[in-house]
Amino acid sequence: MRIISQLLAIPGVIAAGEYAYRGDRFSFKGDLSPELARMASILCRSNTLSINMQSEIFSAFAEDCGCKPVQGWVVRGKEMxxxxxxxxFCFCQNAPGVFNDVMTIMRAKVGDIEENPLVYMYAKLGGDVNEKLY
Amino acid sequence: MNLDNLMQVPGALAAFQYDDRGDLKSHQVKEGSELTPQVLDLLAHTCVANMAIATMEARGWEALTGQTGFEPIQGFSLIGLDWSAVVGRNHGIVVKNRDADYEAAFAALSAYGA
Incomplete structure (x- = not known):
């Protein structure tokens, strides 16, 4: 649940949650009802399975093409x-800066970023980020 | 249409244009990248399919929940192990995950009618 709390601390994040790859367990925080969170979990699980299937097909064309295993996916709407x-999963607004921060946290905690995510996020300030942060 | 602008997005490994069926129309690949036209063509097809699925889901979600702000779908991104494909309506960029600026990629694509 710590990742979910961290995501919700980003201004512009509406809701975040965790879903099970199998079964119907889920947890969430934010501005969603339990029923909507359940539906969101099903939608996310279904799409993730589909994307993983697609990456398997990619690997048939190019074994080390760099996409497998898939880390995730994003749908960008008009405002959300x-x-x-x-x-x-995370529902967020399309306000400037929100999306990149969400992706940084999610990839750092679940994906492949090895650096300290705070350093990564504040690198755009320039200068010695470690000195400014610590 | 010129793909040079899309190749200027931070971390760009490839830029490509495809038609509404997902067939690859043009592409540029950064030197040294292992992405091939065949992979980009397949990527374009999957992105067209995923955009259509996302539109269906967004429409259904908005109708069921009353939440707005999803439609029309502006773009889709597949986040792979080393790179991410970021696509709009008929253009896409493959960006290296480590250097990716997803917002810049979507912004660049919006200039192409995403």
Whole structure:
């Protein structure tokens, strides 16, 4: 649940949750009803399975093409985006800066970023980020 | 249409244009990248399919929940192990995950009618 709390701390994040790859267990925080969170979990699980199937097909064309295993997917709407990495999902507004911060947190916690995500996020300030942060 | 602008997005490995059926029309690949036209063509097809699915889901979600702000779908991104494909309506960019600026990628694509 710590990832979900971290995501919700980002201004512009509406809701975040975790879904199970199998079965119907889920947890969430934010501005969603339990029924909507359940539906969102089903939608995310279904799409994630589909994307993984697609990456299997990619690997048939190019074995080491760099996409497999898939970390997640994003749908960007007119004003809202849905970000899914691993078995976590996040609904966020399309305000400047929100999306990149959400992706940084999600990839750092579930995906492949090895650096400290705070350093990664504040790198755009320039200068010695470690000195400014710590 | 010129793909040079899309190749300027941070971390861009490839940029491509495809038609409404997903057939690859043009592409540029950064030197040294292992992405091939065949992979980009397949990627374009999957992105067209995923955009259509996302539109269906967004329409259904808005109708069921009363929440707005999803439609029309502006773009889709597949986040792979090393790279992410970010696509709009008929253009896409493949960006290296480590250097990716997803917002810049979507912004660049919006200039192409995403």
């Amino acid at each position: 985006s849905v970000c899914v990495v691993g078995n976590y």
